[in-house]
Amino acid sequence: MFKKLAKQNPTFRIALTHLLGKRRQTLVAMLGVTFGIAVFIFQAGLIMGFQTTFIDRTINTTANIRLFNEADKNRRSLVEEFDTAASHWTVVYSQKPKEVEPKIKNASYIIHDIERNPDVAGVSPFLAAQVIFRSGITQKAGHADGVDVRSEDKLFDMKQYMKEGDLLKLETMSNAIILGSGLAADLGAKINDNITVVSQKGVSLSLKVVGIHESGLTEIDKVRAYVKINTAQKLLNTDANYITDINIKLRNIDKAEELAKDFQRKYNCKSEDWKQANANIFGIFKVQNMVTYLVIISILIVSGFGIFNIQMMIIYEKMGDIAILKAIGYKDRDIKKIFLTESIVIGITGGLLGLLLGYIVSVIIGSIPINVNGFISVNHLTFNRDPILFVLAFVFGIIATSIAGYLPARKAAKVDPVDIIRGK
Amino acid sequence: MREQHKNITGKNSGSSSALSDVIIQTKHVDKYFYDPEKFKVLSDINIQLKRAEFCSIMGASGSGKSTLLYLLSTLDTDYEGEIWIDDTNLKTLSKNQLAELRNERIGFVFQFHYLLPEFTVLENVKLPALKLARYSDAEIEQKALEKLDILGLRDQALKRANKLSGGQQQRVAIARALINDPEIIFGDEPTGNLDSKNAQMVTGILKELKQELKQTILVVTHDNNFAASTERIIVFKDGEVVEDKYNS
């Protein structure tokens, strides 16, 4: 196909000849593009893969919507309530938030009502107690989350994240607790050990470890334990209706924001969707993405310079060719085409090689077993290998090489043949 | 006279006017260079070249001969006055139209051959025809071989251009200038770089072409013998035509 193109299309033929006349420089420029595209595929795939894993786990372990109540911190003072005249300021210092019990009123009615909403996949009541865990002489601060195991499992697929033990024992046994993996490790606690849990209210309970749970989110696994709701209520010394949170899972998580607002209005409580709850994480993602783009852009700029360089070299060497082509009737745009073709040929071949290289490297690195216990714990790196990513990398590569090749091509098109022919 | 000129429709204008014989005409052409200072290279040039005329230009070095040739061949568009080819004022054409005109109707042989060194002789000769794209590749190849045959280079067709001797290269350049059968051929000291034996050969070929192909040929030369063998000699001095005579 190349041969046929070259035969009928002298500009393509000339372009190829120029490149073949400078094999080494062409190869270097090409490898520059290859490297840029490969890094693109690798880096973007890694970051996106990481973020998807993280979001998956976060979505699996946090509610799409959380309903709760909290103390109203911006309450107007009584003086302000009565003194509404705008003619002067009244300032009340050191106003404390009113002791609003962070209890959800009518929790069982709300749960029942939300369950019937067609957008909702599951609802689970929740009650967290700030506690100190004790095992022998070791102690750790954390929280004991009171849950209804069955609905909690339906929402967060708890079974899948059980490292050891039996989830359902939490329901069947009366004084049971499931520890986060990090917490269990810190306490040195094993299945069937008894540990002591002390709440801020001074209630102390002896609970039996029936399972170890590992969400994969390291920070959470270090502080969280699960107990039955009535165990949590005992710890907080409250009545049997006391619920602080209602966790909701939706059929479509994109509706979270809208529905959160609806529920807040309807049930007269506070709400938070999963994006708000993880706002800081998404902030970190943004920075990560920016760093990735910067790396990719700088590499593409460098490979662009490689192309610019070789093109300028060829043009200076081939001034005579350019002059005679113009003298025998080739137009400015034909000349431009010759040199743009050269850049694009470099871009396409280098780019395709780069896609292949990036893919291979990501497959190799992705298959190496590693144990990272940082932000999230994984046993190998996950790469995003979405075809869109490859298309994007290739398109970026071609755009970068075209831009880099355009300036020299324009310069070549502007060569005045008379100047060159006189000069000889 | 201008009006009359406009009515003539190029080649098939018949013999209704004496002007139909004229293929190139310059009217009060002045040309300046501005570097390093303003300097008049050509001054009030009025030349008419007839169809199928074989004409030589002579004159001292620096008298403006090449400059005029670049203007006539449409490569240089920066001048005052008018240049007409048939019934077209070159000033009315765009850059692209000028390129098309050069491609189709003008052949140029420079002092240096300007062959593309990596291409074969045959490919070099084909270049203007591929641009013109009037014939199929096979036909173009056939024509190119014919031209090379005329110039005694058929057996060199598949050699790379940079493997040929200087004389051979210059003949390839002539074949390239002929490939589209242009009506006008310009030569700027086409034998200037050649030894006398090769120079004689090239001038001989130009004379033969004139006999066979009936093209208009305008050649700048320092060779008195060659000039004497053309039909007409125009002599330049300091940017002006000082003599214009027909050989008998």
Ligand SMILES: Nc1ncnc2c1ncn2[C@@H]1O[C@H](COP(=O)(O)OP(=O)(O)OP(=O)(O)O)[C@@H](O)[C@H]1O
């Ligand atoms: N680009 C330029 N800028 C300024 N002056 C120029 C330029 N090109 C040519 N000249 C001057 O114009 C004059 C005419 O040059 P031209 O090349 O036409 O001479 P010529 O008659 O062809 O000479 P020769 O026989 O040596 O080829 C010379 O004095 C030359 O120095």
Ligand SMILES: [Mg+2]
């Ligand atoms: Mg000259």
